[in-house]
Amino acid sequence: MSAPELYTNGNPLLKYMRQDKLPHFFCPGCGCGQVVSAFLRAVEALGLDLGSMVGIGGVGCTARIPVYINMDCLHGVHGRTLAWATGIKLHKPDTKVVVFAGDGDALSIGGNHFIHAARRNLDVTFVVVNNFNFAMTGGQVAPMTPDGSVTMTTPYGSSEPPFDMCKLAVTAGATYVARTLTSNPAQMTTFLKNALNHKGFSVVEILSQCPTHFGRYALGSGSPKGLVEWIKSHTVPASAAEKMSPEETAGKYLVGEFVNVEKPVFRGSTVYTPSTCGCGGKEAK
């Protein structure tokens, strides 16, 4: 089957994509394609109009996701996705904005924007594809690389403890926070649906396989299947973890929804009403 036939084989989600951009640039076995698929299933299930939405990607493998989806897109600056999202949401609050960021983009260079967007309850969906390393640049250590991992910049093993970004998001004030993994597409789709439906800062961390770099360097194998199984074996449903001992959950990623609450969303740093302007509405200066 030729490449064009592969991409036009009647997949019901293709209508949401920029089909002329295919084939995509993700490596064989990468989890980003599964994330695209789950996201588009969520879009389909919710009946969202992509034409009225904005997708944002910074720099990295994950950051290319919105380039393939047929909606307005901001792309190409590392770590500033949530700053862009803030500008759009404050000026046009009714525009639905979804950000796709890798773990480096989201938590390393973009970490400051992340905690402040959570604190403010910015009304955007933040999808973080955690593949445990900087992949596009060749497999360097990232803020969520497991302790001890060999990467291109930690040849003797990483001696930096990783973030638990879901805990960080909850603590900073995000109002929907969930973690899932690429090998559970049904759950991934459900959580993305819930996030897109949520009014407020919704964060979905997706544990994903990077066979090209993380798999080869940290785990000694470029097998996508092996890496997917490694991820699965390192996850525990959050509900089950409640009944487990700390020893049993050590080194495991909890998977599930951690918070889902309603709070006022961010509308600007100061919101004017004549009675609260502080000068009695008299003079401008």
Place this chain on the structure above:
Amino acid sequence: MGLEDRVLTGVHFMQGNYAAVEGAIAAGCDFFAGYPITPANEVSEGMARRLPAVGGVFFQGEDELCSIYAISAASLAGAKAMTATASAGYDYMQEGIEYAVAVEAPIVVVDVMRCRGENFATQSDIMQVRWAAAGDHEMIVLAPSTVQETFDFTVRAFNLAEEYRTPVVVVSEMSLALMRERLEIPAASAIPVVNRKRTAKSPADYLPFHADSEYGVPDFAELGTGYRVIHSINPHDERGDIEWEPHAFDRLYKRITGKVRENRTKISTVQRFGLDDADIALVAFGSEVRPALDAMEMAREKGIRAGVMKLDAPWPFPEEAIRDLASNVGAVVTVEMNMGKYAGEVERAVCGKCRTARATKNLGTPHTPDEILSVIEEVRA
């Protein structure tokens, strides 16, 4: 005249930073994001009070980076957006400037020049405002020399940003930003306001980065209105698709630099004082125009025919104005409050057609007229 009035028509005794606020609001600014930094704080503070009261949004970003990206994205969503900062803060914003250049987002940046780490008068960032951002680009930089011009040039900055779809910098200075002087704000009807041209085409026919001429400006389509545009900093073709072919680079970079450079005589206006019969011409911008004009008067009292060319917009470089000047005087003296930066550009354009000299210093204080006069006398001797 109240908080809810967009244009505060009348005569004021106003600080430079507040004049930038009022100029922005009069020009239609409806989105501001900024991060605290002295001596630009009054711009944020003024915006925080004024903008929400006229229906706009004020946002204090967690840093300068957040602020510059927030205004660029708000601009793509249709806002007239501004930030304000000072030298070090302007450093942080550079990739954001590149982004606004690349996706042709109209934004205005007020940069109050200050000495490195401290709040002293200086013009030492005059090259930084032109060249700091990576990648091929031209910058429009307006340099007010009075509080009145801070208002007028901020209005003009918005209009130029909208016309050319590019970032415009209003480069203020510590002394000017914190100084109070007379400001006359005209009636709203007398303030020209330009709005970017929006596309009349349907999404199917629209090419977001296509212009009708080689150095033209594309029509605008707002985010979230069905046009489905990729706004990438990466090299892109007329459709907005990321494109690595040399012909795409060529067309994009020629157009986004040419749309500013080829319009430089319209953008980079100059004001001439005493130049009709001048033997020695002072070239100055910003606050240094003030002692330069005093020095001109003092020189003329001594029988030296001095004149001043005031550059309203140091960038794009007013090539023709300086070249013509050099053909008509015996000497050109560049006056600037730094160790000598813009002088190099002036001397390049003079190109040996007359003598050149520099009145430069970076001591945290503006030139006195006497200091400039002594350079005039040296050149004459």
